[in-house]
Amino acid sequence: QVQLEESGGGVVQPGRSLRLSCAASGFTFSDYGMHWVRQAPGKGLEWVAVIWYDKSYTYYAESVKGRFTISRDNSKNTLYLQMNSLRDEDTAVYYCARDVRSARYDFWGQGTLVTVSS
Amino acid sequence: DIQMTQSPSSLSASVGDRVTITCQASQDIRNCLNWYQQKPGKAPKLLIYDASNLETGVPSRFSGSGYGADFSFTIANLQPEDIATYYCQSYDKRPIFTFGPGTKVNIK
Numbered sequence: 001q002v003q004l005e006e007s008g009g010g011v012v013q014p015g016r017s018l019r020l021s022c023a024a025s026g027f028t029f030s031d032y033g034m035h036w037v038r039q040a041p042g043k044g045l046e047w048v049a050v051i052w053y054d055k056s057y058t059y060y061a062e063s064v065k066g067r068f069t070i071s072r073d074n075s076k077n078t079l080y081l082q083m084n085s086l087r088d089e090d091t092a093v094y095y096c097a098r099d100v101r102s103a104r105y106d107f108w109g110q111g112t113l114v115t116v117s118s
Numbered sequence: 119d120i121q122m123t124q125s126p127s128s129l130s131a132s133v134g135d136r137v138t139i140t141c142q143a144s145q146d147i148r149n150c151l152n153w154y155q156q157k158p159g160k161a162p163k164l165l166i167y168d169a170s171n172l173e174t175g176v177p178s179r180f181s182g183s184g185y186g187a188d189f190s191f192t193i194a195n196l197q198p199e200d201i202a203t204y205y206c207q208s209y210d211k212r213p214i215f216t217f218g219p220g221t222k223v224n225i226k
Contacts, residue, residue: 033213035213035215037215044205044217044218044219044220045154045156045162045205045207045217045220046217047214047215047216047217050213050214052213057213059213059214061214095161095162099213102209102212102213103150103152103167103168103209103212104152104164104167104207104209105154105162105164105215106164106173108161108162108163109161110160110161111161
């Protein structure tokens with residue numbers, strides 16, 4: 001069965017960096033685009049970034065552009081999110097999600113919490 | 119940028135009631151709209167895609183309709199397990215996805 005498992009969250013000071021991982025299993029990872037979506041405490045869902053199945057394209061939300069980098073290692077079935085220059089407003093649960101036809105998410109991970117605080 | 123609005127932001131209804139949530143896009147998005155259910159502490163779950171198609175395995179009491187900029191989502195016979203927040207999501211500007219602010223559904 002399809003599984004996505006995020007890791008790497010934690011407490012980090014403003015201005016510091018953190019890298020999230022999303023380990024995929026149960027499907028051919030290299031066939032699918034993958035996204036990161038976040039949810040601040042008590043708030044709604046916010047799309048963060050997407051990477052094409054073959055790494056050829058990446059797109060970012062304006063709120064993270066220039067600070068976050070999405071990447072993937074298809075040989076390791078793993079998606080990454082490198083987060084630099086973290087701000088208080090980046091505090092959220094970060095989900096990875098599988099993209100179907102650049103139209104919808106059919107599977108999500110359980111999320112990993114990132115807390116930016118001094 | 120496309121903006122999505124939802125109404126109401128929250129509602130309370132009785133078991134067995136028919137519940138309808140609306141979602142409006144700031145521009146014509148054709149049928150490029152999905153609906154997700156998120157229960158507390160859990161990841162969202164896809165219920166409806168392309169405005170009106172029921173995802174496999176989702177109970178038939180859930181339905182969606184609409185085209186252009188105005189959409190609706192209905193739970194035909196509200197059940198206790200439907201307590202959740204429901205989000206619409208546009209993919210008209212794919213691969214960039216835009217979510218609505220959510221509608222929290224409670225049992226009266």
